[in-house]
Amino acid sequence: MTQTTRRFLLAAPALLALPASARAQTAWNPGRPVRIILPYPPGGGTDILARAVAETLRPVIGQPVVVENRPGANGAIGSDALSKAEGDGTTIGMVTSTHTLNKYVMGTLPYDPLADFQPIAKMTIQTLVMVSGTAQPFSDLAGLLAAARARPNAIGFGQTEAVTRFAGTEFARLAGVQMEDVPYRGGGLMMNDIVAGHLPCGWTSTASAMPHLGTGKVRVLCVSTARRTPLLPDVPTAQEGGVAGYDISSWVGMFGPKSLPRPLAESIHAAVAHAYRDPGLVQRFQTLGLEADLRPPADFAQFLVNDDARWADALQHRRIQRMN
Structure with missing residues (x-):
């Protein structure tokens, strides 16, 4: 078993920790097709990830799962659509760390990146x-x-x-x-x-x-990270190339609108955790060079608070600037 595979399998313990009765009580049964709003165009890394997860989720929930690309405005168009969706579990979204950063680089947003969304799962570190x-x-x-x-x-x-x-x-x-x-x-x-x-x-x-x-x-x-990634072990870090202090990573997370109840968010997370144990998805992650980092709603919510503070500090110290 490779290091990447081992990390992937250890990243989805939430569903395994639930007894059978609890899994039955918290099952995500949307009753109709689910759409994943993706605020980016087709063909990029997040789009590839979203489609791989959607394909694996279909047999888990017994419903079609469709990825809907809604690109534009640095991701704000799709995120705005997600914030206004019904909180019934049939519309969810996947975003990158640009979701929190947009608050500090864009002039105005029609939503609050933290307050107007229900965290479901942190999915990868990138x-x-x-x-x-x-x-x-x-x-x-x-x-x-x-x-x-x-x-x-x-x-x-x-x-x-x-x-x-x-x-x-x-x-x-x-x-x-x-x-x-x-x-x-x-x-x-x-x-x-x-x-x-x-x-x-x-x-x-x-x-x-x-x-x-x-x-x-x-x-x-x-x-971009301070340490080499096991996905590309022969590729040096920027720091090794002489760029001292350079250490940056991104993430992908799953959200619902703020009207999505927390128990339902936890049920959706459990379904994602189940999908993460699928051997086909494990292999797909390895092929695509994705690093799983699955975290439940509460942990993801705290992570987002910390991420928001990181970008606020970067703006204060002029390491980022507002877009024109």
């Missing part, structure tokens, strides 16, 4: 990666940094939402280089330009990058 095409004149992080220092603002980095934008700007700040910020509407679109050689480099999730690594056209220059 190591971010800096990727580039193999046709670029640099082959490693040292080469990219040398090129960026030689030609300030000539090398652009792709990003798809607030967290990957922060990953890129923080990298440039700590590395002491000037790099152009190139926004994309989704990870799939950005990776297409990386593969084609139109974009020098970009920050994305392992799930977005993994499908391209076997093509011979994409390389991973570094990972």
Whole structure:
């Protein structure tokens, strides 16, 4: 058993801890198809994750589970739709850590990222990666940094939402280089330009990058966390490449609207925990380069409070800025 598989299997204890009678009493029986609102376009890492989870949830709850992409406004359009949905368990959503960060980088939001949603499950921790095409004149992080220092603002980095934008700007700040910020509407679109050689480099999730690594056209220059990820054990960290203090990760979580009762949120979490034990999903996570970090509603709610405080501190110390 690999380290990643072991972590995955240990990440879903909630349903196992319930006796059979409790599982029966808290079963999630929506009675009709369920939709997962995804505030991002098709083809990116979160979209891939959402579809893998939806496929595994169908036999668990006995209902179709459909992913509905509602991209736009850095994820705010889909999140707004979720906040206004009925709290009957038939509409849930999946978001990245941009969900909490948006409060600090966007001018106004039609909802409160914490108060207007019911946490259901923290689902993954996401190591971010800096990727580039193999046709670029640099082959490693040292080469990219040398090129960026030689030609300030000539090398652009792709990003798809607030967290990957922060990953890129923080990298440039700590590395002491000037790099152009190139926004994309989704990870799939950005990776297409990386593969084609139109974009020098970009920050994305392992799930977005993994499908391209076997093509011979994409390389991973570094990972964003302080320690190497078991998903890409041979890829150095940014810190190992000389960018001291660089340590950033993202996450994906499942929410309902605030009107979703907490007992129902716990039932949905139990169904997700059941799906997480499916061997097919375990293998899919490994293939996609996803790291499970399943946490129940109460734990996820506290995590969100801490995450909100992290971004508030970053704004106060000018490590992030409001978008134009």
